[in-house]
Amino acid sequence: MKALGISTSPRIKGNSDLLLRRALAGAASVGAEPEYVHLSDYRIGPCIECNACYTTGECKVRDDYQVLLKKILDADRLVFATPIFFMSVCAQAKNLIDRGQCLWALKYVLKKESLTVGRDRRAMVIAVGGSKSKKQFESIRLTMKTYFDALDMKYIANLFVDQVDDRGQVEEHPSALDQAYQLGAQLAGTDDPPEKTIDIELP
Numbered sequence: 001m002k003a004l005g006i007s008t009s010p011r012i013k014g015n016s017d018l019l020l021r022r023a024l025a026g027a028a029s030v031g032a033e034p035e036y037v038h039l040s041d042y043r044i045g046p047c048i049e050c051n052a053c054y055t056t057g058e059c060k061v062r063d064d065y066q067v068l069l070k071k072i073l074d075a076d077r078l079v080f081a082t083p084i085f086f087m088s089v090c091a092q093a094k095n096l097i098d099r100g101q102c103l104w105a106l107k108y109v110l111k112k113e114s115l116t117v118g119r120d121r122r123a124m125v126i127a128v129g130g131s132k133s134k135k136q137f138e139s140i141r142l143t144m145k146t147y148f149d150a151l152d153m154k155y156i157a158n159l160f161v162d163q164v165d166d167r168g169q170v171e172e173h174p175s176a177l178d179q180a181y182q183l184g185a186q187l188a189g190t191d192d193p194p195e196k197t198i199d200i201e202l203p
């Protein structure tokens with residue numbers, strides 16, 4: 001089982017990045033083969049809304065997206081980590097998500113069979129914000145639900161941590177890293193997925 005972790009924060013060893021690494025370690029602890037991707041290492045531009053994918057099912061913009069899309073499609077499990085920027089995912093994450101329009105077009109415009117048909121694919125989200133706001137996680141839920149639907153992945157869990165701002169500050173948190181590890185292990189399990197997305201919000 002391949003477990004892909006996509007760390008979208010521009011800040012390496014930042015808070016969402018550290019949590020993502022723990023989640024991947026948890027997935028590895030139950031036998032998954034982890035792969036870590038730092039999104040800023042990939043040159044991924046925004047969707048240009050050319051709508052070429054409405055005819056071809058493929059993205060016409062040529063950059064590193066094609067390499068990363070292959071990894072995403074090969075993965076059985078996905079951990080997607082983002083910092084909260086202005087109440088939403090960071091720009092790097094949003095570029096990647098919007099490029100998923102080609103998968104959305106395959107499914108809903110061209111009505112083609114999924115590229116991952118018949119596979120048990122599952123995903124979880126990690127998001128970290130500096131403020132006390134809980135509302136900011138609502139936008140993450142909505143965006144990621146739509147993205148995972150396009151990817152044909154079951155949305156298994158959220159780990160949301162607020163009031164963590166400085167780089168690496170999450171290491172001082174009493175439970176966040178352990179929660180990430182446990183959720184990563186759970187994500188990589190093969191028992192029936194939970195009926196409802198698991199929601200863990202830590203202050």
Ligand SMILES: Cc1cc2nc3c(=O)[nH]c(=O)nc-3n(C[C@H](O)[C@H](O)[C@H](O)COP(=O)(O)O)c2cc1C
Binds near residue numbers: 083168
């Ligand atoms: C451009 C920018 C926008 C931000 N917007 C928010 C926000 O809307 N809400 C919030 O709680 N924190 C916000 N923050 C703080 C980050 O979410 C916080 O520092 C977080 O720990 C960063 O995670 P990272 O270390 O994984 O990058 C913002 C930070 C930046 C740089």
